[in-house]
Amino acid sequence: MMGVSMVQSSDTRSRRGGAGIKVGLIAGIRSACGHHLHTIQDSFNRLAKEPLQTIMTTSVIAIALSLPATLFVTVDNARQLGSSFESFSQITAYLASDTSSKQVATIKQQLEAIPEVKSVVYISPDQALEEFVHSSGFGSALGSLEANPLPPVFIITPKAESPMPDQASQLVNKIKLITQVEDAQLDMLWLQRLQSLTQIGQKIVLALGAVLGMGVLVIIGNSIRLAIHSRRQEITVVKLVGGTDAYVRRPFLYSGLLMGLMGAMGASLILVLGFWWLGASITHLSELYGSQYRLNGPGLQGCMLLVATGGVLGLCGSWLAVGRHLKGIKPK
Template sequence: MRNWLAQQRAALTHTLVRLGAAPFATVLTVLVIGVALALPVSLYLAVANVARLATHVSHTPEITLFLEDGSDQTQTLARSLRARKDLARVRFVSREEALKGLAGRAGMADVIATLGRNPLPDAFVLTPKATEPTALEALRQALSRLPGVARATLDSAWAQRLAAWLALGRDFVLILAGLFGTALVAVSFNTIRLQVLAQREEIEVSRLLGATDAFVRRPFLYLGTLQGLMGALLAWLLLAAALFFLGERVDALAAAYGATFRLEGLGWHETGLLLALSGALGWLGAWLAATQHLRRL
């Protein structure tokens, strides 16, 4: 066990010396990895923040029944609706109440004053117990066929569209992450390939002295892993700087709408996952490069 730990320590020390001996090449490699990781992670954060914003502004879906003009079915319809077990709340909004609420909005009072009569119909605002889109649409269609109902609308259509866009965004994040993950492996592979070729004579001497392929490969694996970890750390710093820069602008925009909303970055678990995946992909590229070229030496 002590011998194994000593070998690992020696390989890690050798790797750190190699990194310090070529700082410019190390910085360029880490920069390429960091930017490649920052792109899919930034899109992931954008989708996550939009989804969090949607939970703040979303509300219980409501169905609005607009009654036919001059309908005498209002009382009967009200009793029928309140007797339904699939409705949690039934609220009647008279045409006068609707007009008064509309007049209270900015810029609408002058428009309403020019109207000869109240064009708004009586309506029932219903709160269903169901929340599934399919069940809500089926309920809307059933209610629209009730006597005295001119039209029935469901206000959750925007939420369904937003959910569809968010699902598309998550799928795009996965595709982009796969592409840039492959690019990270390719960068690590090429970097380690050059290192193996540069140390070809040193590797041949080590083999003559009895070094195994696992012993020779170990420093390169550490190199690929460290480059991946440093690239992930750089990506985290780039995203933190971007969120800090955009934070004040988002706060000002939210305040203009009378709301409070702050952008959130990566959590501890997400940061740990980013570091682990980046390190693993760097290790994989290094292993592929070292294994392939050691067979040729």
């Protein structure tokens, strides 16, 4: 009896509203939002239902993401260490130890005449020795030396704040040509080495990131493939009762997104803990060097970037799997 009245109401409804089931715009938007929330919750519940599988997948993603992220933060630290010294690019010219004070004055004039040179400071062997005794802590040992082994030195500051490597080496060559100058060295050399090292580091980060990112895509794609396989019948039935492809796709995309996000959160945790653990030792070390340098962890922004990357990778991985495997499932 109830069945009859039910379908009767359907007929009057369809005559009033046209086709079978139609939903108003606002009700539709509200129900779509509700549906998305419900789908996310459902995807989450499914992950929670198989904790072992989920934990394993998530940790693999976390490890895969934490490797390039650690390297990235390390390289970033090295670059910061370098950039704090960038303005100190100076050239040291070593004179022959038998240079007379008259010659020193001429050489100073010659140096100041070079257009690229901003300023020139002379350090006599005595000054240098005194400074060295103070700063090195070998005072008493050095006092026993019969003669001062240090040569007279000019510290030359170029006009350009951080000259290009070839500009700087041209300048060094010019200075070397002056008589009595035995050698000239760019203090920046170690800095350039550090810079090119960090450049190599950045390239390694990029390559490693790309490879491991692909790995994450494959891991997520594979779990989604398994999920699709185990829900085959459900997909078939949903298609039979008029579910759109988007409707079928949605829970799998959300699963991939969640997996990527959770893996990236795990990676962030690994990073934060690791750098916190290492940071104390680095601080201690740099204090011993009298430096203000502090190791920088990934920071909130870095972690957020990492989580976003994980989410994007998760979504892409599941999108690839869904595109490949859902087409094969058709109701018969």
